[in-house]
Amino acid sequence: MWDYTNKVMDLFYNPKNQGTITEERAGEKVVTGEVGSIACGDALRLHLKIDEATQRIVDAKFQTFGCASAIASSSALTEMLIGKTLDEAMQITNRDIADFLGGLPEEKMHCSVMGQEALEAAIYGYKGIALDHHEGDDEGALICTCFSVTDAKIKRVIRENKLTTAEQVTNYVKAGGGCSSCLAEIDDILEEIAREQETALEVAQAVAIKKEKNPEILAVKNLTNLQKITLIQQVLEEEIKPLLISDGGDVELYDVEGDRVQVKLKGACGSCESSTITLKHGIEARLRERVSPELVVLSV
Amino acid sequence: MKDCIYLDNNATTKVDEEVLAAMLPYLTLYYGNPSSMHTFGGQVKQVINTAREQIASLLGAEVSEIVFTSCGTEGDNAAIRAALAAQPDKRHIVTTAVEHPAVLNLCKKLEKEGYRVTYLSVNGQGQLDLDELEASLTGGTALVSVMYANNETGVVFPIERIGQIVKEYGAVFHVDAVQAVGKIPMNMKNSTIDLLTLSGHKLHAPKGIGALYVRRGVRFRPLLIGGHQERGRRAGTENVPAIVALGKAAALAEQHLVNIDQEQRLRDRLESNLLSLIPDTVVNGHPRERLPNTTNIGFKYIEGEAILLSLNQYGICASSGSACTSGSLEPSHVLRALGLPYSVLHGSIRFSLSRYTTEKEIDRVLEVMPGVITRLRALSPFNSDDAGWLQEQEKAVMSLAG
Numbered sequence: 251m252w253d254y255t256n257k258v259m260d261l262f263y264n265p266k267n268q269g270t271i272t273e274e275r276a277g278e279k280v281v282t283g284e285v286g287s288i289a290c291g292d293a294l295r296l297h298l299k300i301d302e303a304t305q306r307i308v309d310a311k312f313q314t315f316g317c318a319s320a321i322a323s324s325s326a327l328t329e330m331l332i333g334k335t336l337d338e339a340m341q342i343t344n345r346d347i348a349d350f351l352g353g354l355p356e357e358k359m360h361c362s363v364m365g366q367e368a369l370e371a372a373i374y375g376y377k378g379i380a381l382d383h384h385e386g387d388d389e390g391a392l393i394c395t396c397f398s399v400t401d402a403k404i405k406r407v408i409r410e411n412k413l414t415t416a417e418q419v420t421n422y423v424k425a426g427g428g429c430s431s432c433l434a435e436i437d438d439i440l441e442e443i444a445r446e447q448e449t450a451l452e453v454a455q456a457v458a459i460k461k462e463k464n465p466e467i468l469a470v471k472n473l474t475n476l477q478k479i480t481l482i483q484q485v486l487e488e489e490i491k492p493l494l495i496s497d498g499g500d501v502e503l504y505d506v507e508g509d510r511v512q513v514k515l516k517g518a519c520g521s522c523e524s525s526t527i528t529l530k531h532g533i534e535a536r537l538r539e540r541v542s543p544e545l546v547v548l549s550v
Numbered sequence: 551m552k553d554c555i556y557l558d559n560n561a562t563t564k565v566d567e568e569v570l571a572a573m574l575p576y577l578t579l580y581y582g583n584p585s586s587m588h589t590f591g592g593q594v595k596q597v598i599n600t601a602r603e604q605i606a607s608l609l610g611a612e613v614s615e616i617v618f619t620s621c622g623t624e625g626d627n628a629a630i631r632a633a634l635a636a637q638p639d640k641r642h643i644v645t646t647a648v649e650h651p652a653v654l655n656l657c658k659k660l661e662k663e664g665y666r667v668t669y670l671s672v673n674g675q676g677q678l679d680l681d682e683l684e685a686s687l688t689g690g691t692a693l694v695s696v697m698y699a700n701n702e703t704g705v706v707f708p709i710e711r712i713g714q715i716v717k718e719y720g721a722v723f724h725v726d727a728v729q730a731v732g733k734i735p736m737n738m739k740n741s742t743i744d745l746l747t748l749s750g751h752k753l754h755a756p757k758g759i760g761a762l763y764v765r766r767g768v769r770f771r772p773l774l775i776g777g778h779q780e781r782g783r784r785a786g787t788e789n790v791p792a793i794v795a796l797g798k799a800a801a802l803a804e805q806h807l808v809n810i811d812q813e814q815r816l817r818d819r820l821e822s823n824l825l826s827l828i829p830d831t832v833v834n835g836h837p838r839e840r841l842p843n844t845t846n847i848g849f850k851y852i853e854g855e856a857i858l859l860s861l862n863q864y865g866i867c868a869s870s871g872s873a874c875t876s877g878s879l880e881p882s883h884v885l886r887a888l889g890l891p892y893s894v895l896h897g898s899i900r901f902s903l904s905r906y907t908t909e910k911e912i913d914r915v916l917e918v919m920p921g922v923i924t925r926l927r928a929l930s931p932f933n934s935d936d937a938g939w940l941q942e943q944e945k946a947v948m949s950l951a952g
Contacts, residue, residue, distance in 0.1 A: 291873040295931040313931035317855035317874035
């Protein structure tokens with residue numbers, strides 16, 4: 251029997267906010283995020299009612315097919331969401347859901363990941379961003395065919411939860427839990443991220459040393475190519491992406507050649523008339539400030 | 551938690567009070583080693599023989615054909631390894647896709663050791679195709695290992711018909727009868743079975759004891775190497791109290807076999823009422839070719855662990871083949887082998903009765919179950935076949951599975 255906390259059992263026996271939202275008044279919008287599948291044995295349909303003026307979640311309800319921890323995670327998520335703005339809601343990670351429940355057994359962490367994904371799907375739905383399935387896309391190659399898990403999802407959960415072993419990845423997103431033929435690939439991804447983080451650390455140290463020597467210069471020169479790309483990636487992920495997502499957009503690094511940074515604008519940004527402004531004043535300015543003043547950002 | 555409605559007897563059973571009483575003196579007073587050269591030790595040798603007689607009687611076997619083991623898993627491993635070791639030139643094994651892990655995972659290991667293994671499929675009701683069996687056999691088949699009855703669905707295989715085919719090809723026939731012994735009458739004297747595994751804790755003896763039937767004349771090489779116990783077929787000092795317990799449990803099981811209809815009547819009462827009280831509910835496995843004590847029911851659109859934990863609140867113990875309860879991420883290999891749709895598979899619950907199960911207990915389950923299922927279905931996004939989402943997924947998955 252699983253070692254569930256009292257909070258998990260309580261929310262399983264007496265879940266809050268179960269059901270659907272049908273009523274929609276003027277100035278409100280109801281959206282639904284669906285994740286999981288009957289094949290995997292768990293699925294969540296999350297319904298959010300959003301006040302369009304304040305961008306605040308005024309109601310949240312769930313329908314869940316799954317085990318006790320899936321139901322408790324869903325209930326927890328709705329409780330956490332009501333009253334939050336969309337920007338605040340986007341900050342919720344699966345770890346927050348698990349913490350709300352007083353922890354989940356490792357093997358059940360994927361229940362909290364499901365909650366976080368349904369939330370993202372619902373908010374993307376509201377912003378009108380199609381959730382791409384990364385088919386044929388290098389960033390989102392299918393790693394686990396048993397549970398349809400892409401490398402993008404695996405990388406994310408590794409980063410957000412500081413995972414170090416393939417077994418943990420299986421517990422969090424199920425990848426590798428079926429036929430187990432992708433475990434070696436998961437090991438490779440873990441190694442890649444570990445290397446990436448090492449490089450990021452080196453960059454941070456290089457930046458710190460530079461700053462100490464020339465306090466007036468924020469940007470850093472004399473980085474190796476790899477360090478530069480890592481730093482650009484880091485700034486995009488940590489500083490630019492969250493801003494764009496809250497406006498319904500998204501960005502992805504495509505390539506770096508010398509000082510030419512090629513990015514892919516996605517979601518609302520891709521079709522937005524002000525995308526050139528976003529590109530030049532938003533992304534380029536920030537990258538020049540943080541990485542190198544010579545950088546030129548182009549959209550592909 | 552002490553008092554509960556225990557309907558998980560295929561997982562393990564309670565130790566019968568008479569069994570406990572029979573074994574206790576061998577933990578306290580008569581603790582000697584049967585191999586010793588003094589009367590104090592020697593006297594326990596006699597009770598081991600009595601226990602062997604009791605088991606032989608239940609199986610319709612000779613006393614010398616019974617070897618004590620520590621559990622069902624050891625019995626299966628010893629039997630399969632023994633059969634292979636005796637025929638080093640034959641490198642083919644036939645088993646089924648629905649065996650217990652003690653057989654299935656051993657066979658997977660043997661594949662790595664160079665053996666070829668055929669895993670026979672089952673149909674939607676969990677039954678084997680004997681033509682498939684026959685087609686798989688060759689002169690190079692060393693062993694056929696088939697369970698008597700399935701632990702999850704209770705489906706009983708036609709063991710003697712299988713055995714007749716196996717014998718035509720000269721292979722050794724092993725039967726994992728852990729779930730069947732004590733529930734189905736057996737007589738090894740008129741049987742094609744060469745090796746048969748049984749386990750104590752499935753028939754009201756304690757955990758940690760089992761036995762292996764080895765037909766006289768069948769070549770046997772021990773798994774455990776050491777002393778000369780069990781005529782050299784299983785080294786290790788005899789677990790005397792547990793052996794006494796298994797003997798007593800076998801004697802009680804033999805007595806009880808005449809009343810097995812009683813268990814079946816209660817099982818049928820549970821099953822037919824659940825099916826009529828709760829919509830979208832199906833029985834998994836063949837309705838008649840089944841153990842009298844087992845029913846495996848699929849409650850569509852909801853997940854098994856959630857059902858079990860809800861039942862647990864009422865002190866009702868059952869089990870499920872859902873992915874969430876298995877500790878792995880995959881639902882039961884047995885129910886998947888039946889090709890059940892996922893909407894049924896994840897919500898499957900096994901109730902397994904014993905001779906202690908009462909009508910009152912069954913009625914209590916019938917009282918509680920509809921509410922549990924209704925509550926969970928209300929939570930589920932797949933609460934009917936009308937859920938378009940579900941239908942699409944089901945179709946996609948089934949087409950992938952071919």
